[in-house]
Amino acid sequence: xxxxxxxxxxxxxxxxxxxxxxxxxxxxxxxxxxxxxxxxxxxxxxxxxxxxxxxxxxxxxxxxxxxxxxxxxxxxxxxxxxxxxxxxxxxxxxxxxxxxxxxxxxxxxxxxxxxxxxxxxxxxxxxxxxxxxxxxxxxxxxxxxxxxxxxxxxxxxxxxxxxxxxxxxxxxxxxxxxxxxxxxxxxxxxxxxxxxxxxxxxxxxxxxxxxxxxxxxxxxxxxxxxxxxxxxxxxxxxxxxxxxxxxxxxxxxxxxxxxxxxxxxxxxxxxxxxxxxxxxxxxxxxxxxxxxxxxxxxxxxxxxxxxxxxxxxxxxxxxxxxxxxxxxxxxxxxxxxxxxxxxxxxxxxxxxxxxxxxxxxxxxxxxxxxxxxxxxxxxxxxxxxxxxxxxxxxxxxxxxxxxxxxxxxxxxxxxxxxxxxxxxxxxxxxxxxxxxxxxxxxxxxxxxxxxxxxxx
Ligand code: SAH
Ligand code: F3S
Numbered sequence: 001x002x003x004x005x006x007x008x009x010x011x012x013x014x015x016x017x018x019x020x021x022x023x024x025x026x027x028x029x030x031x032x033x034x035x036x037x038x039x040x041x042x043x044x045x046x047x048x049x050x051x052x053x054x055x056x057x058x059x060x061x062x063x064x065x066x067x068x069x070x071x072x073x074x075x076x077x078x079x080x081x082x083x084x085x086x087x088x089x090x091x092x093x094x095x096x097x098x099x100x101x102x103x104x105x106x107x108x109x110x111x112x113x114x115x116x117x118x119x120x121x122x123x124x125x126x127x128x129x130x131x132x133x134x135x136x137x138x139x140x141x142x143x144x145x146x147x148x149x150x151x152x153x154x155x156x157x158x159x160x161x162x163x164x165x166x167x168x169x170x171x172x173x174x175x176x177x178x179x180x181x182x183x184x185x186x187x188x189x190x191x192x193x194x195x196x197x198x199x200x201x202x203x204x205x206x207x208x209x210x211x212x213x214x215x216x217x218x219x220x221x222x223x224x225x226x227x228x229x230x231x232x233x234x235x236x237x238x239x240x241x242x243x244x245x246x247x248x249x250x251x252x253x254x255x256x257x258x259x260x261x262x263x264x265x266x267x268x269x270x271x272x273x274x275x276x277x278x279x280x281x282x283x284x285x286x287x288x289x290x291x292x293x294x295x296x297x298x299x300x301x302x303x304x305x306x307x308x309x310x311x312x313x314x315x316x317x318x319x320x321x322x323x324x325x326x327x328x329x330x331x332x333x334x335x336x337x338x339x340x341x342x343x344x345x346x347x348x349x350x351x352x353x354x355x356x357x358x359x360x361x362x363x364x365x366x367x368x369x370x371x372x373x374x375x376x377x378x379x380x381x382x383x384x385x386x387x388x389x390x391x392x393x394x395x396x397x398x399x400x401x402x403x404x405x406x407x408x409x410x411x412x413x414x415x416x417x418x419x420x421x422x423x424x425x426x427x428x429x430x431x432x433x434x435x436x437x438x439x440x441x442x443x444x445x446x447x448x449x450x451x452x453x454x455x456x
Contacts, residue, residue: 004030005039010047013196014080016147018045021109023136028110036067041075046082048162050334054082065096075116081166087126098122104129133177144385145192146185150178154198159273162336163198172207179219186225195231201238214246221252229253237275239284248292255292260300264319265312268305285323298327303360304353305333306344313356317363326371328364330417332357361417
């Protein structure tokens with residue numbers, strides 16, 4: 001059997017797409033391998049959200065080029081957001097790449113690989129195509145948690161963000177196809193699903209008849225075997241009272257919300273085109289805390305957006321204190337081609353971004369630690385879902401502890417620096433599960449670049 005090595009960068013949606021690709025290629029008799037050295041096909045599922053993510057991919061392609069010299073039959077493919085953004089330019093810069101394909105071509109990956117193999121000529125497929133729900137996945141590996149993409153694309157047009165360029169228009173999958181997928185997952189042993197969308201709380205507007213995320217949560221809640229439901233990423237602009245009530249009322253929905261703020265300054269928020277103000281965001285937080293007492297909150301923040309001054313930055317730090325996030329992801333602004341902010345004249349120097357980045361992380365770490373301490377002494381149910389990546393010996397004495405299966409290719413880091421503490425706990429309130437970001441890492445050294453589980 002030919003072997004496939006799959007390298008995934010970026011968000012959870014990429015992780016989901018990679019599983020689809022592994023499943024589709026399994027139907028073409030490709031078997032997954034954990035090392036590129038014995039692979040016949042190497043696919044990189046890429047992220048374009050920041051320049052650093054792209055640099056990582058190109059340097060990896062540089063390494064793989066040597067491997068191809070020794071084993072000339074190996075095919076190298078690039079998929080995901082960089083494929084969509086750079087198209088033919090990828091092969092110009094990295095001539096060892098045999099195929100480049102965008103999200104719309106994922107369902108035809110088998111055919112594309114066969115074509116590259118047969119013709120020996122570069123394959124480039126980055127056009128648009130109708131939305132299809134691919135349910136192929138690699139053989140079940142006793143996974144307890146799974147992602148389910150419920151919608152593609154984003155139309156928000158935040159001025160810093162490349163996603164509307166790479167992922168296209170907003171398109172929702174039908175509730176029936178999503179529920180069918182969740183049922184299959186539950187039958188395979190999955191206990192926790194995370195519903196994914198770039199603006200997941202805008203789900204369903206484009207469907208006929210139109211529906212919403214709250215209604216979808218209720219449907220998924222009925223699936224037997226599933227114990228916890230999460231969803232990400234929510235946009236403050238689309239956060240409705242109905243969804244907030246669903247977090248409280250739908251039993252399996254985890255009392256946790258990732259709600260990207262990006263900046264605490266109204267002036268910067270307006271230039272970002274985020275569609276809300278600081279006051280509006282605080283109103284939403286108040287409503288969330290009132291409706292769902294003890295709700296866990298996390299956010300994304302950008303430092304060094306064009307024109308961000310010291311005073312703007314301080315307002316962002318102030319919001320971290322006011323909201324009291326459990327977890328914060330900090331990103332240094334990165335200029336992305338084709339986005340309005342890239343051509344703004346008042347770009348912030350890298351040294352200032354770096355300095356604000358570490359200052360913000362300090363605040364966020366302190367705030368997150370206080371939230372953790374508030375849980376001291378409480379007994380909470382947890383979902384143990386695997387061995388720590390950072391500290392594989394933790395829990396090694398446990399009879400059930402086994403190394404991560406090789407086939408579950410892990411996602412490569414292209415994250416913001418994360419503050420706060422990964423807690424191995426999930427709080428139960430009123431008999432329901434409140435997840436507090438249970439995860440693998442122990443206390444992060446700060447500031448650190450983290451390689452895992454930033455929401456989509
Ligand atoms: N759909 C999500 C965003 C996805 S991108 C949302 O609605 O917010 C994940 C995070 O990357 C964003 O929240 C933002 O904080 C960060 N990000 C996006 N573009 C960026 C850029 N050009 N520079 C730095 N950080 C960026
Ligand atoms: Fe990007 Fe804004 Fe959409 S951050 S993904 S354009 S909501």
